[in-house]
Amino acid sequence: MQTITPETRGPGRPREFDMDEALDRAVRVFRERGYHATSIGDLAEAMKLASGSIYKAFKDKHAVFLAAFDRYAARRTAETRGAAAVGASGRERLRNVLLSYAGASQGIEGRRGCLVVSSTIELAARDPVVATRVAESLKANEAFLTDLIRQGQADGSIPAHIDADIAARTLICLTQGLRVVGKARAHLDGDALVDTAMKMLA
DSSP: OOEEEEEEEEETTEEEEEEEHHHHHHHHHHHOSSSTTTOOHHHHHHHHHOOHHHHHHHHHHHHHHHHHHHHHHHHHHHHHHHHHHSSSHHHHHHHHHHHHHHHTTSSSHHOOOOHHHHHHHHHHTTTTTHHHHHHHHHHHHHHHHHHHHHHHHHHTSSSSOOOOHHHHHHHHHHHHHHHHHTTTTTTHHHHHHHHHHHHHTO
């Protein structure tokens, strides 16, 4: 937990706040509203901070967004790695990861959307800093899926003839597509979609 003291009030007393908690609240706003539709006022209300406190902790809205993006990416990475920690084989671990994506794409969580996906659509074409972060996130996720497939090939749960790189890239398209469909509030049969995806690894 990181505590920030962005301003001073009274006789030298710092006004402190938990940076992680504040960024988690910012993440929610950016996910629900998008970057351009989110104002500093929106962030101040969500983060439970004065606008001045935000400007003292961050340079501007863009800096808040980048910090929120990094926080979101770190949390999603921890969640998918946690899903992969369960399973007796590479195939089972991979299926659990895909199920975690399907779960995150449904209900309230699904309607909030994926910050990586929304950043790709809204910002990446014109913002090289965001584009780099998006590319790094997708590259890391693809490498992670590739590794799980290769684990399955090593333990015999996934056929050796499968091209791990191409299969992982295909699964990235599936997982990001799930987040888009979830944001659109469309119905998802997560288990059926994951079962279908796993058939290509048979």
